[in-house]
Amino acid sequence: NLVLTQPHSVSESPGKTVTVSCTGSNTITNYVQWYQQRPGSAPTILIYEDDQRASGVPDRFSGSTDSSSNSASLTISGLKPEDEADYYCQSYDGRYHWVFGGGTKVTVL
Amino acid sequence: EVQLVETGGALIQPGGSLRLSCAASGLIVNTQYMSWVRQAPGKGLEWVSLMYSGGSRYYADSVKGRFIMSRDNSKNTLYLEMNSLRVDDTAVYYCATVTTTWPEYFQHWGQGTLVTVSS
Numbered sequence: 309n310l311v312l313t314q315p316h317s318v319s320e321s322p323g324k325t326v327t328v329s330c331t332g333s334n335t336i337t338n339y340v341q342w343y344q345q346r347p348g349s350a351p352t353i354l355i356y357e358d359d360q361r362a363s364g365v366p367d368r369f370s371g372s373t374d375s376s377s378n379s380a381s382l383t384i385s386g387l388k389p390e391d392e393a394d395y396y397c398q399s400y401d402g403r404y405h406w407v408f409g410g411g412t413k414v415t416v417l
Numbered sequence: 418e419v420q421l422v423e424t425g426g427a428l429i430q431p432g433g434s435l436r437l438s439c440a441a442s443g444l445i446v447n448t449q450y451m452s453w454v455r456q457a458p459g460k461g462l463e464w465v466s467l468m469y470s471g472g473s474r475y476y477a478d479s480v481k482g483r484f485i486m487s488r489d490n491s492k493n494t495l496y497l498e499m500n501s502l503r504v505d506d507t508a509v510y511y512c513a514t515v516t517t518t519w520p521e522y523f524q525h526w527g528q529g530t531l532v533t534v535s536s
Contacts, residue, residue, distance in 0.1 A: 339520035343462070350511055350526040351454075351462065357520055396462050400521065404467075404475040406452075411461040 310334060310401035312409035319415035324387050328412045330397030331379040338400040340380040342371055345394045345411075354395075355382060384414070392416045419443040419525040421512050426530030433502050437530055439495040439512030444525075447490045450515035452523060453497050455508035463508070466497065467515060480506075502534045 311333035320326040330340060342355040353362045355371035358380065368388075373380045384391055397409040425437040439451075453465040466476045466486040474486050485498040495512055509529040515521050 339522075341520070341522040343523070345462075350528050351523070352526065353522060353524055356516075356522050394461075398462075398522065405477065406464040406467065406521070406523075408454075408462040408464060 310407050312397050312407055314409040314412045317413040319417055320387055321417045322387055325385045328382040328395050329379055330409050336399055341398045342382045343396045387416055389416050421527030423512055423527045423530040426532045428533045429502055430536050431534055434500045437497040437510055441493050446488050446493050446495055450517050451495050452513050452515050454511045454513055457508045504534050507534045
């Protein structure tokens with residue numbers, strides 16, 4: 309069973325760049341998606357198919373994968389106060405099960 | 418515009434049953450892939466179940482054999498019947514549409530309904 313591990317929290321100042329990692333317990337063979345969940349709200353899709361921004365998502369958000377480290381990353385550049393939220397990675401584990409990472413709280417200092 | 422509205426959340430005793438509803442507008446549920454995702458208080462997201470447009474259904478190991486996902490085409494509504502409820506089923510339950518092309522991901526989400534399992 310695929311388990312996706314994310315750091316519990318990351319923080320950075322406005323205008324800076326922050327990266328959230330998502331590491332698989334074994335090889336991530338399917339695409340990775342990223343969701344943003346602001347406090348008190350439902351999640352929204354940010355990135356799909358590893359690096360494709362969903363409609364309306366600013367280009368400050370970018371996704372990437374690194375097969376050598378079996379991981380995916382979400383990078384937020386030009387950090388803004390409204391980026392303060394929880395971020396989740398998600399993938400498919402190949403046996404009709406869909407998996408989320410544990411989530412990362414991004415704090416804008 | 419796609420709208421998903423979940424209802425049916427309640428306080429229920431362990432061992433009890435509950436049925437959640439997800440009323441959809443802006444789409445036709447039996448042409449979509451649909452899913453339930455839950456979030457325990459202060460915790461992360463957990464996929465619960467998925468139904469393809471053709472009717473095939475899949476469940477997380479944690480709910481398999483206890484939860485049943487269904488739909489009513491005439492009401493354009495999705496359901497999650499939850500049986501033998503446990504304390505660790507306490508969560509906000511979201512319904513979501515799933516993209517019908519690969520990769521399958523959760524595209525539109527409702528606002529969720531809270532299920533609390535406690536004696």
